[in-house]
Amino acid sequence: NAGVMQNPRHLVRRRGQEARLRCSPMKGHSHVYWYRQLPEEGLKFMVYLQKENIIDESGMPKERFSAEFPKEGPSILRIQQVVRGDSAAYFCASSPTGYGNTEAFFGQGTRLTVV
Amino acid sequence: DQQVKQNSPSLSVQEGRISILNCDYTNSMFDYFLWYKKYPAEGPTFLISISSIKDKNEDGRFTVFLNKSAKHLSLHIVPSQPGDSAVYFCAAAGRRGGSNYKLTFGKGTLLTVNP
Numbered sequence: 001n002a003g004v005m006q007n008p009r010h011l012v013r014r015r016g017q018e019a020r021l022r023c024s025p026m027k028g029h030s031h032v033y034w035y036r037q038l039p040e041e042g043l044k045f046m047v048y049l050q051k052e053n054i055i056d057e058s059g060m061p062k063e064r065f066s067a068e069f070p071k072e073g074p075s076i077l078r079i080q081q082v083v084r085g086d087s088a089a090y091f092c093a094s095s096p097t098g099y100g101n102t103e104a105f106f107g108q109g110t111r112l113t114v115v
Numbered sequence: 116d117q118q119v120k121q122n123s124p125s126l127s128v129q130e131g132r133i134s135i136l137n138c139d140y141t142n143s144m145f146d147y148f149l150w151y152k153k154y155p156a157e158g159p160t161f162l163i164s165i166s167s168i169k170d171k172n173e174d175g176r177f178t179v180f181l182n183k184s185a186k187h188l189s190l191h192i193v194p195s196q197p198g199d200s201a202v203y204f205c206a207a208a209g210r211r212g213g214s215n216y217k218l219t220f221g222k223g224t225l226l227t228v229n230p
Contacts, residue, residue: 006158031216033216035218041222042119042121042204042206042220042221043206043218044220045218045219048216055216056216056217058217059217091158091159093158095216098215098216104161104216104218105161106158106159106160107158108156108157108158109156109157109158
């Protein structure tokens, strides 16, 4: 039973390019959460998705960032026109229900470096 | 503004002794608290949690204490082992507000357990 899978593990992008981060939740999990960890900071909530629905995107920057969780396939966090300040570790978590934070399992993260 | 604060960036203890990690919070809407452990290049792993209706929760070597009046919680690890060396994150959620899925993290404390 594989855990939460994120890919790529490391991603380097030049300023202005697009970054696509993928998250495959654990089997049987239909709730996905994205968090961002800036250097020397704690994780910060970005967005909560269920299959085909965005439930809460209050932590996501209004511009350049978008997320989806299609009926088939992984959840995608997309960052357009990346800037240096987007360099961070992006973590995805999944849970079988939307309640009870202890049920959320984190992936290993994608480390985005913008050069 | 930091709603969850871990004021000690690092802590070093001897194997077999007690490790005490501290966490303070400012948001009185938080009613559920969690501790996560994180190794380098991995995602956070859930350790232990406590609801605001309790003041103590124990799981093996790990005990979390909650002092609601002081808005303070602590994680005790007894006895400490070298494998406990990791970054420990305190996190909080406000379940009454219906956003129990949204965790607010502290910046973390790096625990080093020396053999």
